[in-house]
Amino acid sequence: xxxxxxxxxxxxxxxxxxxxxxxxxxxxxxxxxxxxxxxxxxxxxxxxxxxxxxxxxxxxxxxxxxxxxxxxxxxxxxxxxxxxxxxxxxxxxxxxxxxxxxxxxxxxxxxxxxxxxxxxxxxxxxxxxxxxxxxxxxxxxxxxxxxxxxxxxxxxxxxxxxxxxxxxxxxxxxxxxxxxxxxxxxxxxxxxxxxxxxxxxxxxxxxxxxxxxxxxxxxxxxxxxxxxxxxxxxxxxxxxxxxxxxxxxxxxxxxxxxxxxxxxxxxxxxxxxxxxxxxxxxxxxxxxxxxxxxxxxxxxxxxxxxxxxxxxxxxxxx
Amino acid sequence: xxxxxxxxxxxxxxxxxxxxxxxxxxxxxxxxxxxxxxxxxxxxxxxxxxxxxxxxxxxxxxxxxxxxxxxxxxxxxxxxxxxxxxxxxxxxxxxxxxxxxxxxxxxxxxxxxxxxxxxxxxxxxxxxxxxxxxxxxxxxxxxxxxxxxxxxxxxxxxxxxxxxxxxxxxxxxxxxxxxxxxxxxxxxxxxxxxxxxxxxxxxxxxxxxxxxxxxxxxxxxxxxxxxxxxxxxxxxxxxxxxxxxxxxxxxxxxxxxxxxxxxxxxxxxxxxxxxxxxxxxxxxxxxxxxxxxxxxxxxxxxxxxxxxxxxxxxxxxxxxxxxxxxxxxxxxxxxxxx
Numbered sequence: 315x316x317x318x319x320x321x322x323x324x325x326x327x328x329x330x331x332x333x334x335x336x337x338x339x340x341x342x343x344x345x346x347x348x349x350x351x352x353x354x355x356x357x358x359x360x361x362x363x364x365x366x367x368x369x370x371x372x373x374x375x376x377x378x379x380x381x382x383x384x385x386x387x388x389x390x391x392x393x394x395x396x397x398x399x400x401x402x403x404x405x406x407x408x409x410x411x412x413x414x415x416x417x418x419x420x421x422x423x424x425x426x427x428x429x430x431x432x433x434x435x436x437x438x439x440x441x442x443x444x445x446x447x448x449x450x451x452x453x454x455x456x457x458x459x460x461x462x463x464x465x466x467x468x469x470x471x472x473x474x475x476x477x478x479x480x481x482x483x484x485x486x487x488x489x490x491x492x493x494x495x496x497x498x499x500x501x502x503x504x505x506x507x508x509x510x511x512x513x514x515x516x517x518x519x520x521x522x523x524x525x526x527x528x529x530x531x532x533x534x535x536x537x538x539x540x541x542x543x544x545x546x547x548x549x550x551x552x553x554x555x556x557x558x559x560x561x562x563x564x565x566x567x568x569x570x571x572x573x574x575x576x577x578x579x580x581x582x583x584x585x586x587x588x589x590x591x592x593x594x595x596x597x598x599x600x601x602x603x604x605x606x607x608x609x610x611x612x613x614x615x616x617x618x619x620x621x622x623x624x625x626x627x628x629x630x631x632x
Numbered sequence: 633x634x635x636x637x638x639x640x641x642x643x644x645x646x647x648x649x650x651x652x653x654x655x656x657x658x659x660x661x662x663x664x665x666x667x668x669x670x671x672x673x674x675x676x677x678x679x680x681x682x683x684x685x686x687x688x689x690x691x692x693x694x695x696x697x698x699x700x701x702x703x704x705x706x707x708x709x710x711x712x713x714x715x716x717x718x719x720x721x722x723x724x725x726x727x728x729x730x731x732x733x734x735x736x737x738x739x740x741x742x743x744x745x746x747x748x749x750x751x752x753x754x755x756x757x758x759x760x761x762x763x764x765x766x767x768x769x770x771x772x773x774x775x776x777x778x779x780x781x782x783x784x785x786x787x788x789x790x791x792x793x794x795x796x797x798x799x800x801x802x803x804x805x806x807x808x809x810x811x812x813x814x815x816x817x818x819x820x821x822x823x824x825x826x827x828x829x830x831x832x833x834x835x836x837x838x839x840x841x842x843x844x845x846x847x848x849x850x851x852x853x854x855x856x857x858x859x860x861x862x863x864x865x866x867x868x869x870x871x872x873x874x875x876x877x878x879x880x881x882x883x884x885x886x887x888x889x890x891x892x893x894x895x896x897x898x899x900x901x902x903x904x905x906x907x908x909x910x911x912x913x914x915x916x917x918x919x920x921x922x923x924x925x926x927x928x929x930x931x932x933x934x935x936x937x938x939x940x941x942x943x944x945x946x947x948x949x950x951x952x953x954x955x956x957x958x959x960x961x962x963x964x965x966x967x968x969x970x
């Protein structure tokens with residue numbers, strides 16, 4: 315492979331992973347935009363979504379399905395995980411965050427960290443389920459193989475650069491979701507309510523907006539995006555584990571902050587940037603330094619430009 | 633007026649006679665060995681309490697400062713490095729090293745808002761861990777640095793077998809740390825910390841130099857955490873691998889502070905007893921008991937009590953914040969209702 319081909323290949327990987335990170339980052343940025351909470355458990359909700367997908371895949375025996383049926387299987391997993399993660403995120407808000415609306419921001423963050431740990435532990439238990447896809451339930455903590463449902467061939471034919479159908483699948487899932495989200499936030503009644511609550515919850519309540527319900531729906535949507543992302547992630551990277559939520563969560567949070575937290579296009583831009591930074595660092599620095607580089611970026615942005623790339627003094631929230 | 637011992641004195645008094653119960657037990661239970669962890673985490677959590685409890689700044693990377701102390705201590709004293717300055721100088725030097733690390737992280741970041749600061753400290757914790765792991769030329773990577781010299785005082789040596797000597801050494805150092813923190817708490821500086829925790833703007837207009845006061849809280853906490861790190865290294869005679877100082881440790885310390893009573897020394901002691909008791913005594917013993925009964929191990933994830941750790945930490949945090957926002961033993965100083 316030529317040097318430029320290596321670079322392009324890494325760029326493709328980076329952009330695909332970046333789109334997934336962006337989808338998770340949207341969940342962070344929406345929740346932060348509306349109640350200024352770093353929803354620490356978001357990454358773990360994402361992780362549980364991937365576990366649900368693997369469970370479904372095993373329970374329905376999708377691996378044995380004919381290939382065009384497998385596409386339907388992917389759709390089933392996407393919808394199921396999205397619904398599950400949305401409900402889970404909504405329940406976290408209902409149980410652990412809503413009672414603390416009037417408490418200090420830090421108590422809320424501590425509660426979110428607690429939820430994150432609880433979800434991590436649920437993932438560990440889930441990994442011990444006696445199913446074939448979970449390796450019979452022994453070694454619950456070990457990473458699980460996620461079967462390759464999407465065929466592996468190079469769309470570019472004989473070219474040295476590989477674009478596999480999984481890359482396309484990432485785009486096919488993420489781009490419409492992002493467009494739908496922007497439409498929802500900008501053009502619908504619900505979106506207007508969300509923006510109103512983000513701007514001033516008290517005033518929104520006085521105008522008759524059911525604030526708690528709007529916040530709950532925001533959590534649901536954020537969680538659902540994480541659910542979609544989790545299935546795409548699992549199909550793209552083919553391995554999942556109960557600790558992946560923490561890493562994925564930190565990448566996505568970094569992306570959200572990089573783009574300007576609260577800003578939807580910012581989250582996408584941040585996600586793509588972090589995806590590419592990770593891919594380039596894996597290639598040109600060393601894999602073991604990649605996390606250090608991502609965290610370094612996070613700290614530097616927070617210090618020098620806390621409002622992020624696209625954030626401005628009067629940024630648009632949600 | 634008669635002198636009545638306060639709760640801190642009572643707890644420490646019980647701790648002082650605790651090893652004696654071993655005399656009445658039918659077989660050696662190594663109680664004092666198990667309690668060491670409580671003392672070490674109590675020191676760590678007392679450090680976290682300074683920054684999070686007194687000054688109200690959430691620090692999610694306290695384990696990083698513990699790691700810095702541990703490695704500084706090991707590098708200064710271990711025989712494979714040229715310094716070899718001995719136990720006591722090494723342990724004392726962890727304080728300025730930790731304070732310096734706290735200063736270096738705090739100087740650019742302390743003006744950030746509370747939740748952003750928390751994330752910066754979290755990221756710092758991850759970076760420190762990665763650097764320790766990857767710079768294996770200096771830090772020996774995942775092997776950790778060992779052996780480190782045992783403490784000696786006036787001719788007596790502490791060897792690994794001297795359970796009681798270690799117990800009382802840790803207890804004595806814990807008492808020193810408590811005394812130091814109590815004095816800080818009641819000093820001008822301590823009042824400034826409470827003041828910025830309650831209302832930063834009002835404190836600023838009263839002439840408190842907020843940045844400087846936050847900096848001191850941050851550095852003091854880092855110094856105490858580094859001290860705890862140095863101490864734990866000498867107890868284990870090894871730094872252990874860098875992942876011994878991961879996010880989980882920071883969260884365990886946070887659980888201790890929040891469950892025990894944020895901003896209260898007695899609370900931290902009680903919290904350390906409850907959380908470490910659960911984590912490294914009850915869970916470990918339950919695992920051992922289940923294993924001798926032939927249950928658990930690899931066969932079923934639910935039956936290994938060690939696998940319930942995260943759930944316990946998580947529930948402790950969520951429930952404490954929701955039901956007992958001021959902890960089991962709230963501080964005596966009046967807090968403004970939030």
